[in-house]
Amino acid sequence: MSHISSRHVPHATATRVEPPHGAEPTAAPGTLLGSRKGQLKLLLRILKLRIFVALAVVLLYFSLTTGNFLSTANLLIMAQHITVIAILSIGMTLVILTGGIDLSVGSVVGFSGMVAGFLISRGIPIGDQVLFLNVFEVVVVTCLVGLAIGMINGALVTWLNVAPFIATLGMLYVVRGAALLFNDGATFSELGGHAEFGNTGFALLGGGTLFGIGYPVWLLVAMTVLAAAIAARTPIGRYIYAIGGNERAALFSGLKVKKVKLFVYAFSGFCAALVGLVVTSQLQTAHPMTGNTYELMAIAAVVLGGTALSGGRGTVIGSVIGACVISILNDGMVMSGVSSFWQMVIMGLVIILAVVIDQLQQRLQKKVMVAL
Amino acid sequence: MNDDSVVVEAQGLVKRYPGTIALKGVDFEVRAGRVNVLIGENGAGKSTLMKLLAGAERPTLGRILVEGREVSFANVREAERAGIGIIFQELNLFPDLSVCENLFIGAERCRLGVIDQRSQHEEARRLLSRVGLALDPATPLGDLYVGQQQLVEIARVLGKQVKVLIMDEPTSALSQHEVEILFGIIAALKREGVAVIYISHRLEEIIRVGDHITVLRNGEVVGVDEVCNIDVPWIVAKMVGAARKAFDYRPRELGEEALRVESLSLKKPNGTLALDAVGFSARRGEILGIYGLMGAGRTELLETLLGLHASARGRIVVDGRELGRSRAARRIERGIALVPEDRQLSGMVQSMSVAENMTLSSLVRWCLRWPGGRVVRPGREREACRRMVERLGIKTADIDEPITSLSGGNMQKVVIAKALLTEPSVLLLDEPTRGVDVGAKAEIYRAMLAVAERGVTVLYTTSELDEALAVADRVLVLSSGRLSADLPRDRADRDEIVRKSTPFAA
CATH class of the missing domain: 3.40.50.300 (P-loop containing nucleotide triphosphate hydrolases)
Structure with a gap:
């Protein structure tokens, strides 16, 4: 993780720089500057870890002000909410790091839920027979559907050269419409499956536990580790940052820019399909409008976590913590009885504040580097 | 013109950047009607000094005097108003706008709040012909080659009535023919009494167009003289500290x-x-x-x-x-x-x-x-x-x-x-x-x-x-x-x- 967060603060090593040729700065006396420099550095360190500070603040605030905030039942519910946004934000982070955006993830959540619901409750009609897949196969097929939609996004962005915002906005509508068309706007319920078809156990995905912790949380942990490792330790991760930083230079350096972009959109679609499965399993109903506006929450989590929308700078772990902050803030406000109108206002302000602080940090960083 | 009064003077300029000190107390005089050459290795502080004079950045310490009065520019526009124009080494133009729009960026000619296209186009043609470009001013700048873009940048600054013109590596992207045009422009500017600050790595060029030379090394001034008194080995010696052999051609065994x-x-x-x-x-x-x-x-x-x-x-x-x-x-x-x-x-x-x-x-x-x-x-x-x-x-x-x-x-x-x-x-x-x-x-x-x-x-x-x-x-x-x-x-x-x-x- 330390490696990941050092990416988040590309100038972190600046403290070691010595002026060349041993020249002494002719500026202000060293001791006086020293203490101020120390303060600046401390402030900068806090700013860099601001998303963790924010998490601690919301946790502390709500546990002090709200009665059973820390009760097991509540923590379990919040964990569910966190996983949904956090898994989406992981995929979104990689897309945004390349300088793109994926607005279609909310719709993919709904569509993939419908796919899973259809496969379990109706099965695939083949002639006058009906084929029922077992739950594992349903999960695999649904994930492949998510991947495929992501690849369509990627293909639009790369080969057809459609701006990511437009391509995924279009897919937002297309996929949502497709989800509604699936069962003429109706839901698929009764997802318990039938023992004789061998497709029971779908509820376990969203409701099962391991060591007392729900499967979705484990899934989140696994996806976080996977995406963080990709970002920090694999060539494709490095290329993601390079493309977001300077796409032209990436092209001149011989990077397979299109492949990398295809990968991030496919990965984002995959994440959305996972979320669709989890939500559908938890509700035991596939609703075509599931995931509506989730894309905006995912983007908010990514931005809150310190990733630049222009690409090239950010971390997966930051986005996951950002998703935690958003979810906890949401749930906490509901529990402490804040009106839902005020909830929206506060959420909006928090997101804007996050970006303002990011700008402040960038400016302070330069100042500290000059002062050294 | 023999009026070589000091137009701009820098006193004890210090500029710190993250990790380095680019200037360590530099004094620099710019004389009217002369080509004031500034030379030094990369990282010697030339571009930094020019950014300070042109208002693109502010000194950590030290003073800048324009015609005897101390100034502090908030940005490049303010410096331009004080009569200091700069042609940057890295192009500062807008590739999606037309050549004409680039020439008048930030100084559009307006009539009743609307840009006066015709007047701008006429002036643009005049400026372009001054730098030897026979182009339609409506051409998107991005369609031009780097050298042509550089000439547009020069034309843009010529459009302002400047007393001091800073040229940071103006010839680096120019062909021999274009360089000749530029030298013609410089000669004309000198006759008008404009002080030219000329930064270049091309030593022959400096000997040819320069009047007054200042050599920077590691953020300090290490040599000041009239160009007529010096030669290329002098410049190289001052720049690198000691005469250094450039490179040796050796014939090699060639393969298939x-x-x-x-x-x-x-x-x-x-x-x-x-x-x-x-x-x-x-x-x-x-x-x-x-x-x-x-x-x-x-x-x-x-x-x-x-x-x-x-x-x-x-x-x-x-x-x-x-x-x-x-x-x-x-x-x-x-x-x-x-x-x-x-x-x-x-x-x-x-x-x-x-x-x-x-x-x-x-x-x-x-x-x-x-x-x-x-x-x-x-x-x-x-x-x-x-x-x-x-x-x-x-x-x-x-x-x-x-x-x-x-x-x-x-x-x-x-x-x-x-x-x-x-x-x-x-x-x-x-x-x-x-x-x-x-x-x-x-x-x-x-x-x-x-x-x-x-x-x-x-x-x-x-x-x-x-x-x-x-x-x-x-x-x-x-x-x-x-x-x-x-x-x-x-x-x-x-x-x-x-x-x-x-x-x-x-």
Whole structure:
């Protein structure tokens, strides 16, 4: 993780720089500057870890002000909410790091839920027979559907050269419409499956536990580790940052820019399909409008976590913590009885504040580097 | 004019940047009606000093006086109002706007709050003709070559009534012909009493146009004199501290054919040919200098070899294997590497560190194969970077520093290191010494020679005659997209090259 967060603060090593040729700065006396420099550095360190500070603040605030905030039942519910946004934000982070955006993830959540619901409750009609897949196969097929939609996004962005915002906005509508068309706007319920078809156990995905912790949380942990490792330790991760930083230079350096972009959109679609499965399993109903506006929450989590929308700078772990902050803030406000109108206002302000602080940090960083 | 009063004076300027002190108390006088030359190696502080004078940045300490009054500019516009104009080394223009819109950016001519297009176009034509460009002012700037864009930038500043004109490396992207136009402009400006501050790495140029010279080294003034009193060795000695030998051409043992190009053609968007049936071959360990004027097709040739122009026609054979219609990624695997002309735009990722930039093209070499894919081995990667830092003499505090903390020459070396780490059999360098000082230039040429000695075929483009002849075994001359001459070193004399590079010459 330390490696990941050092990416988040590309100038972190600046403290070691010595002026060349041993020249002494002719500026202000060293001791006086020293203490101020120390303060600046401390402030900068806090700013860099601001998303963790924010998490601690919301946790502390709500546990002090709200009665059973820390009760097991509540923590379990919040964990569910966190996983949904956090898994989406992981995929979104990689897309945004390349300088793109994926607005279609909310719709993919709904569509993939419908796919899973259809496969379990109706099965695939083949002639006058009906084929029922077992739950594992349903999960695999649904994930492949998510991947495929992501690849369509990627293909639009790369080969057809459609701006990511437009391509995924279009897919937002297309996929949502497709989800509604699936069962003429109706839901698929009764997802318990039938023992004789061998497709029971779908509820376990969203409701099962391991060591007392729900499967979705484990899934989140696994996806976080996977995406963080990709970002920090694999060539494709490095290329993601390079493309977001300077796409032209990436092209001149011989990077397979299109492949990398295809990968991030496919990965984002995959994440959305996972979320669709989890939500559908938890509700035991596939609703075509599931995931509506989730894309905006995912983007908010990514931005809150310190990733630049222009690409090239950010971390997966930051986005996951950002998703935690958003979810906890949401749930906490509901529990402490804040009106839902005020909830929206506060959420909006928090997101804007996050970006303002990011700008402040960038400016302070330069100042500290000059002062050294 | 004999009025050489001091227009601008800098006193004890200090400027600190993250990790470095660019200026350590510099005094500098600018005299009216003279060409005030500023020279020094990369990172000596020339560009920094000019940014302070032109209001682009503010000094950490020290004073700037304009005609005796102390000033503090908040931005470039304020400095322009005080009569100080600057032509930046890195182009500050808008590629999507027209030439005319660029010329009047921030100073639009308005009538009733609406831009007066006709008046602007007329003035634009006048300004363009002053810098020898016969262009429609409505042309999008992005369609122009770098050299032409540079001339537009010069025209833009000429449009302001300036008392002091700062030219930071104005000729680095210009052809010989365009340089002559520029010198004409400078002479006219001198007659008008304008003080010109001229920054260049081209020593012959300085001797030719300069009046007063100031030499910077490591952020300090190390020499001030009248240009008529000095010579090139004096400048070099002051700049580098001691006279240093530039580079040595040594004939090398050449291997078999490594690169063959046959009837390579590329159309420009306007239908004319950027490359017109270019064909040549090069052997292992051979260095080819490609000389041509602006727009002759040098950059297009190298970019086409790397596979950046899908519409190009012709055959390219590397190490006996035809490249077909493969793109850059594949061709780099096959042993071609390119160091692009514009390092800021196409050479480096500004948000990344020195090390990350260096291994960008060769990352898979420093990876471990895992079942799911490749994983970077940071130890191997960093070791490779350190080797390159040492081999090319890159001056950086640490390989984890952001690449933007380096000076221009060192950035260029990082970009070259990136290409070398792919272990190419054909190394292409597009204007590798553009905007690079004498010291770094020599190091870059030495690196090219060292690479060639290992059997790599090196192609480099240049718009400077001396550089075309510096280390090349052969000189290829391009003219309007055609290969007009292919001269072995012993037959490549200046006159012949110049004659062959001029379009429509006999």
